[in-house]
Amino acid sequence: MMDAFERFGLIINDRVVRTPIAIASMAGIVDARYILERKDHIGVGLIGGYAIDRPTMDAARGMAASSERKEFVYDDPVEALGAEIAQLKTFDVVTGINLRGSSPAAFAAVADAFGDDVVYEIDAHCRQAPMVAAGAGEFYPKNPAALMDVVKTLKSKKVTVSVKIRVGIAADDRALVRALWGAGADIIHVDLMDAGIAKLRQLRNSCPLVIIANNSVTTFDRMREMLSHGADLVSLARQSDVKTLAGLDAAISRYADEDGWYNSPKQLCRGGDIRALTFCCMPVKECPLIPALTRIGLSKDEYVRLKLGAVKGTPLEGGPNTCFGSLAWCCKTSSPCMFRDMTLAQDGIPKKEYMRRKRELSDTLMSRVFHDVPSPESR
Template sequence: MMEAYDRFELLINDQVVKTPVAIASMAGIVDAAYVLERAAHVGVAFIGGYSIDGPTLEASRRMAEDGRKEFLYADPIEALGHEIDALKESSVVAGINLRGSTPAAYAGVASAFEDRVVYEIDAHCRQSPMLNAGCGEYLLHHPDALVEIIRALKAEDVTVSVKVRAGVAANDADLARTVWKAGADILHVDLMDYGHNKLRQIRNASPLTLIANNSINTFDRAMDAFSHGADLVSLARKSDPWTLAGLDAAITRAADEGGWYNAPKQLCRGGDIRALAFCCMPVKACPLIPTLERIGLSRKEYLKLKQEAVKGTALENGKTTCFGSLAWCCKISSPCMFRNMTLENVGLSAREYMRCKHRLSEKIMHRIFDEKETADESS
């Protein structure tokens, strides 16, 4: 598992994620047995959705009568306990997708199982019985209720994911910030037909671990999601063993070769704000300038941030590059003889260069979302 951590550097619920490929919940279908059949090529799996109190169980029964698949049981805690026990010997990080009508219902489940699993709030279901029970997409139209649930779960000191459908909330970027501020750890987004533009918008709004979902079942689609902000991709209907194995193998190979498996596109080519790690000094009219204005960083602050972030690292080198340091150099996929000459002179491989850029990106994101937010709140 340490090899997997070195490759992807992904931790969820204090567990190493062996591959950034996940299984998304499908009510009545994805349970422990479903996951175990596919465990060799999955890093995270969300079983469920599981209704966990009287109103949502009644909604599940009504939906089942209408022909939908649902998990039905007399005792939610007992049923979930069996599923969680079945997954405990697996190397897959386990999550349970939950549908409850009150914050107390979620807190009750978290109190029973503590940190054994990730708790995913289903703000995704759009069936009328579930909406009438106060869950699913109801929560996207009533974000205050969603915040209460997140806080109730975090009070139990557990890892929280929120599963949403893009384009339902009034503003997805605002929703991402709200979920992050409430204390959630993961945002699991069904992109519907919005594609990478929506994904980039969400990534630029929060530092949450971001899982992209919906028809991401090929290597090209996965890499497109990664390059616009996703940390993981999840599959539902196409989560068959053959597809999962192919994705896992291709993504692993790309990570080993490239050094940063979900490196963003450069900002001038539509990348998200992690791509500031590849930007040069703000000396010309380009997408960097409006991006800095949008995130509230002055040009001076940006210069100081990158200069301090690379001190004592391999990126501090590069006197013969355009701006005198590898800090300002572009992505390895962009041809540049000055950058490449410097890499050769300092003995830094292309893979290690990208890993260094990843570290720089993390420092930039920390400055934008942690230090800056703390400063804004205290002012």
């Protein structure tokens, strides 16, 4: 698994993720069998959604009986989930369970049964009226205090928590993800709907959580678009056939091996998220860097000190013939620059290694930007 870690650097639930591709839950469809048929081309499998208490179980039964929708229907949720989880334990896929519950106690009961074996994904996404009326799905982003109670309850069990949301449901998506970060969530699984990449960039700029982006990921271009605007992983649902998954897996692996940073952001001046500060030059002219620093509360001087300090003793420290005397200020390799490339060649630094170092620099910058967990008063 070291190859996968070196390639992507992704760890979820204390396990290396072999590829940044997830299967999103589809009620009545995505179970252990579904994941196992696709296990060679995914890193995370989110089975479900599973109703876990009486109100949501009754809603699931009603939905299955009154429409052509499929639902997982059973009498004992812990027993049903246990049988599914057991089938996935020996395989190289991080397992998550997408849960529909109407109270913190319902989620706590499942966490007590399975401990830290799985990722617990709170379904704050389902928009079916019976499930929302039961106090699950889209009920949660419309009632964020209830959602935070569930997150905090699960985190008290010392487990990894994902929250699946649909953009445009909460009053303010950025405020919601910041509140989820403050409550202890580890992962935001976001259905972008028709909101576009700008919304994903907003979420990335609002929290340091792992982001799984979902919506119409059928091509590598679409995958890279999401990764370059803030996603750590992408997820597929209806289009999660083996052929599509295999193509995406092969393409992102090749890209990572060639580029060195599989989800490198676009540069800030080209619409990138704030991870792209790693590619920005010194703050000496009016450009998108200046308002970005203002938004994140970083002065120009602090930005310069932070960046130069982070590269000290690394291959990025040098570069006297570059525009600002150090590779710390140089752009990404997809942008032509004779001075950067000349320096890399002279110092014997492969472009892949340069990008890997830029990712490390970005991680340092993001640690500073997201140093303080938001308090309830600041949300």
